[in-house]
Amino acid sequence: MLKLYYSPGACAMASHIALEEAHAEYELVKIDLRKGEQKTPDYLAINPAGVTPALVTELGVLTENAAIMAWLARTHPEANLADLDSPFQFARMQAFNGFLAASLHPAIGKAIFSHPALEGAAKVQAETAALAKYDLVEHHLLKGPWAMGEQYTVADGYLSVFTRWARLNDLLDRERFPKLNAHLNLVQSRPAVIKVLHLEGLQPALASHEPLVAH
Ligand SMILES: N[C@@H](CCC(=O)N[C@@H](CS)C(=O)NCC(=O)O)C(=O)O
Known part of the structure; x- marks a missing residue:
């Protein structure tokens, strides 16, 4: 297994x-x-x-x-977790996932999980750099309603990890990131995601909350 x-x-x-x-x-x-x-x-x-x-x-x-x-x-x-019929669409999904892995994840990780925690100008600088990556997803990469358009793919669960972190740290502003907020809500309503949150002992990230404990 x-x-x-x-x-x-x-x-x-x-x-x-x-x-x-x-x-x-x-x-x-x-x-x-x-x-x-x-x-x-x-x-x-x-x-x-x-x-x-x-x-x-x-x-x-x-x-x-x-x-x-x-x-x-x-x-x-x-x-149906990816467009398996089209090598091109599959590659596009992998480009999305590659961006999350190589660019957005390190940026938000630095802003919220640094040891010791960032403070002052260093914190602002790291958050600003991370939020610029979220801007890119909001305005260019996220097609809507799902990452790749009409079909849910594995890219959606992946994106939701990072929008969840941002929301838990008060960084997913609803005015600045309307599409990302709607997307996170949609992903969190899926039965599979509800089950995963339960299995990991977590709550869905709602608009108001306690800050995420750094790991
Ligand atoms: N690109 C990797 C990143 C893996 C990664 O950085 N995992 C973090 C948790 S989000 C980790 O285990 N960090 C522990 C450490 O760095 O000591 C992936 O997507 O699998």
Whole structure:
């Protein structure tokens, strides 16, 4: 059976959502990032990068959300988690996911999860840089209602991880990011996502809330 190594509320939630959307059979293994469990020899033997997620499959370990989600979409075609008929549209979805992985995730991660926490001008600078990435998604990448247009894809669960973080940190302004706010609400209403939040011991991110605890 598939085994997902994850940390509650962290980016592995994107792969977790894809597993649920695919109706895959899987088990969860929780890695506590605050305790440093991602750097233990046992976990490094699974993912030498020392980060979650990692998905153990019959063929070996897959890392990187974008790769895990693409593999799940292709191995569970009946779930319609990507446009599998068009190599071009599939590549476009991967461009979206690549942007999240390589650009938006590091930017928002720096703004809200730095150790020690950023303060003053450094915090403002990091938030400004991160929000410029969200602007790009709001105005250019997110087609609506779903990331790629009319069909839900794994890119939607992935985007929702980062809009959730932004909302929990009062950064997802409703005037500035109307499409991203509507998208997060839509994703959070999906049965698979409701189940993932429950399994990870989390609440949906609503408009008013407590700040997210840094991991
Ligand atoms: N690009 C990677 C990023 C993985 C990643 O950075 N995971 C974070 C949680 S969101 C992590 O495990 N951090 C622990 C650490 O850096 O020690 C992916 O999408 O899988």
